[in-house]
Amino acid sequence: MISQAAKDSFERIFFQAARTRLTTDPAHACEFVPAVSPGPAQPGVSDEVLVLTIASIHFRIVLSLQFGDDEATRDYYASQGADRTLREAAMEIGNLCCGAINQQLVEHFPDLGMSTPYALSSDCLGYLDELKPEYIAAYDVTLEYAARLRATLCVCASAPLDFTAQVADVHESAGELELF
Amino acid sequence: MSVLALAVALLFAALAAIVAHRRATRRALRLQDEALARLAQTHAEEKARCDASVAAHEARASGASAEIQRLADALASESENLAQANAALGETRARQDDLLAHAKRIEGESARLKAFSATFERWHEQMISLMAQNHDMHRKNQELARIVNHVLMVSLNASIEAARAGAAGRGFSIVAGEVRSLATRSQELSKSYRDSLDRNDLVTTATFQDIQAGGKMITAALASVEALARQFQSKLERKPT
Numbered sequence: 001m002i003s004q005a006a007k008d009s010f011e012r013i014f015f016q017a018a019r020t021r022l023t024t025d026p027a028h029a030c031e032f033v034p035a036v037s038p039g040p041a042q043p044g045v046s047d048e049v050l051v052l053t054i055a056s057i058h059f060r061i062v063l064s065l066q067f068g069d070d071e072a073t074r075d076y077y078a079s080q081g082a083d084r085t086l087r088e089a090a091m092e093i094g095n096l097c098c099g100a101i102n103q104q105l106v107e108h109f110p111d112l113g114m115s116t117p118y119a120l121s122s123d124c125l126g127y128l129d130e131l132k133p134e135y136i137a138a139y140d141v142t143l144e145y146a147a148r149l150r151a152t153l154c155v156c157a158s159a160p161l162d163f164t165a166q167v168a169d170v171h172e173s174a175g176e177l178e179l180f
Numbered sequence: 181m182s183v184l185a186l187a188v189a190l191l192f193a194a195l196a197a198i199v200a201h202r203r204a205t206r207r208a209l210r211l212q213d214e215a216l217a218r219l220a221q222t223h224a225e226e227k228a229r230c231d232a233s234v235a236a237h238e239a240r241a242s243g244a245s246a247e248i249q250r251l252a253d254a255l256a257s258e259s260e261n262l263a264q265a266n267a268a269l270g271e272t273r274a275r276q277d278d279l280l281a282h283a284k285r286i287e288g289e290s291a292r293l294k295a296f297s298a299t300f301e302r303w304h305e306q307m308i309s310l311m312a313q314n315h316d317m318h319r320k321n322q323e324l325a326r327i328v329n330h331v332l333m334v335s336l337n338a339s340i341e342a343a344r345a346g347a348a349g350r351g352f353s354i355v356a357g358e359v360r361s362l363a364t365r366s367q368e369l370s371k372s373y374r375d376s377l378d379r380n381d382l383v384t385t386a387t388f389q390d391i392q393a394g395g396k397m398i399t400a401a402l403a404s405v406e407a408l409a410r411q412f413q414s415k416l417e418r419k420p421t
Contacts, residue, residue, distance in 0.1 A: 055396075111400070113392075113395065116304075
């Protein structure tokens, strides 16, 4: 029910949202490695998973983010506020990332709404099939060659979904002033 | 002789005077006739000019009368058109008032329906409550798992002690084995229960997040309808310039 173009669009939208919102600086390196989901998370990943939902009339997206529970990840996000715990930072960053996805999707689907984030045990991810998803994509994301997280995009649709989203390549335009 | 001559002279003089008088009279008559002729000609010319002028005037008067009639007809026609336009304007105004009333009702309904957000908020609070209960059940299940593990250890120790006691501990060994079997089943049940709770956590969270996000979607859609109704109302209320 979800066309390949729509799946590719979801991926492009997520990549752009991750590059701009999961990083503390859009110029930072952001690498994606496709992962199997539900499957074993990277070693050292938190046993807690952050869940957010974007709802539309005919589909919903459940975005889950498992941040690395290691020094590199803590140090990376500590730069934004030393007094914050990684969980607090993850809540805010996850919210921003989901908001960026929402912002891109609203160009194609005018009726959208976004939930607040909620933290669950990472064991819950093993039951994503209970949501009867039409499309699941998981990525192991490495930020600035140090911080790590596992992102899972789960799309449940009640009607055929086909759209093509074009997103600007953030690496090409970040920090550059283009004059024509 | 001289008297005769005088008389003759007088006669001639009288004749001459008469002749002269006659000539003068004829000349005067001729001049009078000429003058009369000129006057008659002038009069005829003047009369002809007056007649032409009267004819022209009558023609103009006739044209003006036709024009007045035409204008009167046009005025009547325009008056009729104006009456129709006034009637149409009245209908349009009535329709506009009706549309305005509808726009106000839509705006009012949209504003009223925005109160749905309170319902969504209540659902969200219920989700938090439900998740808290799930969390409590997780905690109790973990405690149960710890107890079961402990019972397993105790039953294992009991089996070892029963084996040491030899024949005297045979009965106790059977009981210890039964306890271990029950503890193992409890452990499996506890794990299954934990899996159920995890599944429940995900489905509950995803469902209520869907409700929460859907609520925001509906609220945004209603706000959009309200804004459109307000714009429509504003356009209807705007006086034509």
